[in-house]
Amino acid sequence: MAMPKGSQYFPRSEYLRRLAAVKVEMERREIDVLLVTAPANITYLSGYTSKSSYVPQGLIVSLKDEEPTFITRRMDAPAAIHQMFVDRSRIFGYPEALIANPDRNGWDAVMDLLLESGLQRARIGIEADSLHGRTVDKFKIGAPEAQFIDIGNTISWIRGVKSDLECTAMREAAVIADAAMLRAKEVIIPGAREADAAAEITATLIRGANGKAGTDLASLYLCATPRTSTCHIPWTEEVFQQGSQVNLELAGVRHGYTSALMRTFSLGKPSDRVRRLHEGEVAGLEAALAAVKPGATCGDVATAFNTTLRKYGFEKESRCGYAMGINWAEPTASLKVGDPTILKPNMTFHLMLGNWIDEDLGYALSETFRVTESGVETFSTLPRDIFEI
Amino acid sequence: MAMPKGSQYFPRSEYLRRLAAVKVEMERREIDVLLVTAPANITYLSGYTSKSSYVPQGLIVSLKDEEPTFITRRMDAPAAIHQMFVDRSRIFGYPEALIANPDRNGWDAVMDLLLESGLQRARIGIEADSLHGRTVDKFKIGAPEAQFIDIGNTISWIRGVKSDLECTAMREAAVIADAAMLRAKEVIIPGAREADAAAEITATLIRGANGKAGTDLASLYLCATPRTSTCHIPWTEEVFQQGSQVNLELAGVRHGYTSALMRTFSLGKPSDRVRRLHEGEVAGLEAALAAVKPGATCGDVATAFNTTLRKYGFEKESRCGYAMGINWAEPTASLKVGDPTILKPNMTFHLMLGNWIDEDLGYALSETFRVTESGVETFSTLPRDIFEI
Numbered sequence: 082m083a084m085p086k087g088s089q090y091f092p093r094s095e096y097l098r099r100l101a102a103v104k105v106e107m108e109r110r111e112i113d114v115l116l117v118t119a120p121a122n123i124t125y126l127s128g129y130t131s132k133s134s135y136v137p138q139g140l141i142v143s144l145k146d147e148e149p150t151f152i153t154r155r156m157d158a159p160a161a162i163h164q165m166f167v168d169r170s171r172i173f174g175y176p177e178a179l180i181a182n183p184d185r186n187g188w189d190a191v192m193d194l195l196l197e198s199g200l201q202r203a204r205i206g207i208e209a210d211s212l213h214g215r216t217v218d219k220f221k222i223g224a225p226e227a228q229f230i231d232i233g234n235t236i237s238w239i240r241g242v243k244s245d246l247e248c249t250a251m252r253e254a255a256v257i258a259d260a261a262m263l264r265a266k267e268v269i270i271p272g273a274r275e276a277d278a279a280a281e282i283t284a285t286l287i288r289g290a291n292g293k294a295g296t297d298l299a300s301l302y303l304c305a306t307p308r309t310s311t312c313h314i315p316w317t318e319e320v321f322q323q324g325s326q327v328n329l330e331l332a333g334v335r336h337g338y339t340s341a342l343m344r345t346f347s348l349g350k351p352s353d354r355v356r357r358l359h360e361g362e363v364a365g366l367e368a369a370l371a372a373v374k375p376g377a378t379c380g381d382v383a384t385a386f387n388t389t390l391r392k393y394g395f396e397k398e399s400r401c402g403y404a405m406g407i408n409w410a411e412p413t414a415s416l417k418v419g420d421p422t423i424l425k426p427n428m429t430f431h432l433m434l435g436n437w438i439d440e441d442l443g444y445a446l447s448e449t450f451r452v453t454e455s456g457v458e459t460f461s462t463l464p465r466d467i468f469e470i
Numbered sequence: 471m472a473m474p475k476g477s478q479y480f481p482r483s484e485y486l487r488r489l490a491a492v493k494v495e496m497e498r499r500e501i502d503v504l505l506v507t508a509p510a511n512i513t514y515l516s517g518y519t520s521k522s523s524y525v526p527q528g529l530i531v532s533l534k535d536e537e538p539t540f541i542t543r544r545m546d547a548p549a550a551i552h553q554m555f556v557d558r559s560r561i562f563g564y565p566e567a568l569i570a571n572p573d574r575n576g577w578d579a580v581m582d583l584l585l586e587s588g589l590q591r592a593r594i595g596i597e598a599d600s601l602h603g604r605t606v607d608k609f610k611i612g613a614p615e616a617q618f619i620d621i622g623n624t625i626s627w628i629r630g631v632k633s634d635l636e637c638t639a640m641r642e643a644a645v646i647a648d649a650a651m652l653r654a655k656e657v658i659i660p661g662a663r664e665a666d667a668a669a670e671i672t673a674t675l676i677r678g679a680n681g682k683a684g685t686d687l688a689s690l691y692l693c694a695t696p697r698t699s700t701c702h703i704p705w706t707e708e709v710f711q712q713g714s715q716v717n718l719e720l721a722g723v724r725h726g727y728t729s730a731l732m733r734t735f736s737l738g739k740p741s742d743r744v745r746r747l748h749e750g751e752v753a754g755l756e757a758a759l760a761a762v763k764p765g766a767t768c769g770d771v772a773t774a775f776n777t778t779l780r781k782y783g784f785e786k787e788s789r790c791g792y793a794m795g796i797n798w799a800e801p802t803a804s805l806k807v808g809d810p811t812i813l814k815p816n817m818t819f820h821l822m823l824g825n826w827i828d829e830d831l832g833y834a835l836s837e838t839f840r841v842t843e844s845g846v847e848t849f850s851t852l853p854r855d856i857f858e859i
Contacts, residue, residue: 314552
């Protein structure tokens with residue numbers, strides 16, 4: 082019995098719109114066929130979110146075809162049939178014999194499928210950043226008369242400007258992030274184990290909010306005293322102490338789309354130093370958001386933040402954020418001094434103001450936002466406070 | 471104020487033992503210094519589990535030094551100070567200016583640190599599988615007189631035989647996996663939303679069992695009717711129906727060490743076809759485990775499974791499992807017909823008998839096991855049943 086297609090979050094027209102934008106770039110560069118291998122770009126162009134990027138796989142976009150073609154490990158192909166908007170006839174699974182096989186792997190099967198349609202002399206686009214050098218070499222040896230053109234981050238840049246439907250997904254994800262942060266306020270208490278708090282926060286991220294579940298888990302970082310200068314430790318088995326600080330970074334996920342949120346918790350009154358840093362960061366955040374409007378650059382936003390924070394006697398060494406969408410960060414625009422990216426309506430960013438200044442001074446604050454026609458929309462509705470427990 | 475070292479799960483002697491094994495290989499290949507970049511191998515040799523492998527970083531093992539040296543993004547260095555067994559003076563953070571910088575990135579800083587100690591003409595070991603080709607090119611241009619030797623999976627192979635302490639970590643992880651699977655039996659009920667069940671299962675994986683928390687989350691796959699032919703979908707927003715089947719794959723994690731477990735759930739009586747498949751799989755599992763002993767090969771174990779399953783009229787196309795340890799699978803031995811790896815005491819595997827036969831016939835069953843002096847130890851204590859709800 083054939084498996085039914087799953088319910089689609091986005092309509093077919095949304096995928097055709099995205100594919101059309103990619104095809105414009107292909108035509109401009111005279112690329113006949115494009116092999117998409119970055120997982121977030123596969124999700125973008127097909128709706129596929131199943132976890133099979135641990136094996137060779139690729140989405141093939143051809144100028145000749147309305148729908149793309151997908152090839153992955155055979156055991157993962159049914160998930161693609163279920164999730165992708167494309168017709169099932171366009172999804173191929175390669176044999177399991179290509180797994181853990183030193184002589185011939187899934188990339189050989191991807192290559193065979195690419196060349197089947199008479200593309201031996203074609204101009205073939207690839208995403209070299211997501212491919213090992215030896216895979217690219219394999220392609221070149223397999224099709225010596227084809228030309229392989231690295232399209233770099235082209236699709237990620239196209240993803241940068243969201244549709245209204247994508248913004249809706251990010252708003253739904255933000256509602257989940259807010260719910261999880263509020264749950265954190267209930268479970269981060271003296272005497273509780275960090276892991277037990279993380280369990281409750283994570284459960285909320287999956288249950289979701291307003292009847293909309295989190296469709297996946299993104300990274301969760303819970304960095305408590307004495308680890309407030311760290312930023313990427315999930316949690317420990319230690320117990321929260323009165324007087325401790327907790328820096329929390331989390332995100333809601335809806336069908337790949339991710340909205341992140343960071344807040345600082347204090348079990349008791351924060352120290353004067355932390356409070357001063359907080360005041361500078363909140364003022365910087367407001368200055369940064371005030372700088373967001375179509376026509377301004379990413380660098381302008383970072384400069385507004387940095388200039389303001391400096392007035393409070395602090396510096397932030399790391400960038401102030403990055404483009405955000407499918408699978409968290411997009412590898413394109415940075416909210417960083419000098420970044421020339423011009424803001425356009427429906428670009429979305431994580432204004433990430435986490436600041437790890439010294440071994441005993443770290444702080445977390447962020448907002449995920451959308452550029453509007455005239456300014457900015459932040460997705461979270463939570464106050465920009467240190468959450469005192 | 472300096473941050474204190476975190477409590478260490480493994481004693482220093484355990485890391486020195488692991489490093490000694492790596493150094494023997496380095497001496498054999500006349501490698502002066504080794505740049506370790508595969509995240510699981512960094513964990514293995516240092517205890518570092520913080521999530522910073524999204525940026526360039528490397529653990530440098532030198533024949534001259536007892537302890538390795540680590541370099542990562544500056545904001546991630548404090549986590550290394552906290553988690554690694556090495557002295558804090560051996561941990562370096564490179565400037566944030568190297569992030570999202572097209573001209574110079576973290577690999578330049580890694581290279582600079584490597585070359586600082588007069589290694590311009592050294593034989594430098596690298597793990598090319600975990601490096602982009604252009605990174606290797608960067609190294610070769612930066613040190614034209616050095617020789618770069620790809621050590622491939624050498625460290626992963628060393629990881630293959632666990633110490634008793636590592637086996638203890640995997641047993642602790644298995645206790646957590648069992649607790650989560652038992653929680654699944656309580657929450658997978660008709661009318662419940664898949665996401666709500668996943669939330670409860672995940673929370674148990676974090677809370678852990680016997681007072682020992684899960685120290686991280688591994689992948690969770692909950693593939694319910696009509697998706698029982700898929701294997702890597704986390705969960706959906708749909709509701710379990712009476713008569714549905716659920717294939718669940720999860721794992722407990724203790725300080726990087728992962729023990730996986732798969733079971734099939736049936737809401738009501740399973741179909742005759744599923745029951746027959748189950749009987750064949752359980753018989754195959756028992757035959758496979760009976761084949762496990764020092765001196766047998768991985769291929770022998772797979773052959774025992776396949777031969778038995780065939781007697782029940784079924785085939786499994788994919789391999790029967792793989793070496794397991796830090797961060798789930800090790801990229802070395804496969805339980806696959808023809809794999810010549812000879813089993814040794816304290817090797818650990820995930821005997822992964824998930825079988826996705828047709829679009830409406832998929833099934834999940836697995837055990838994580840250790841090779842003992844005379845046979846096999848399975849870590850889970852759960853029955854090998856279809857869990858009927």
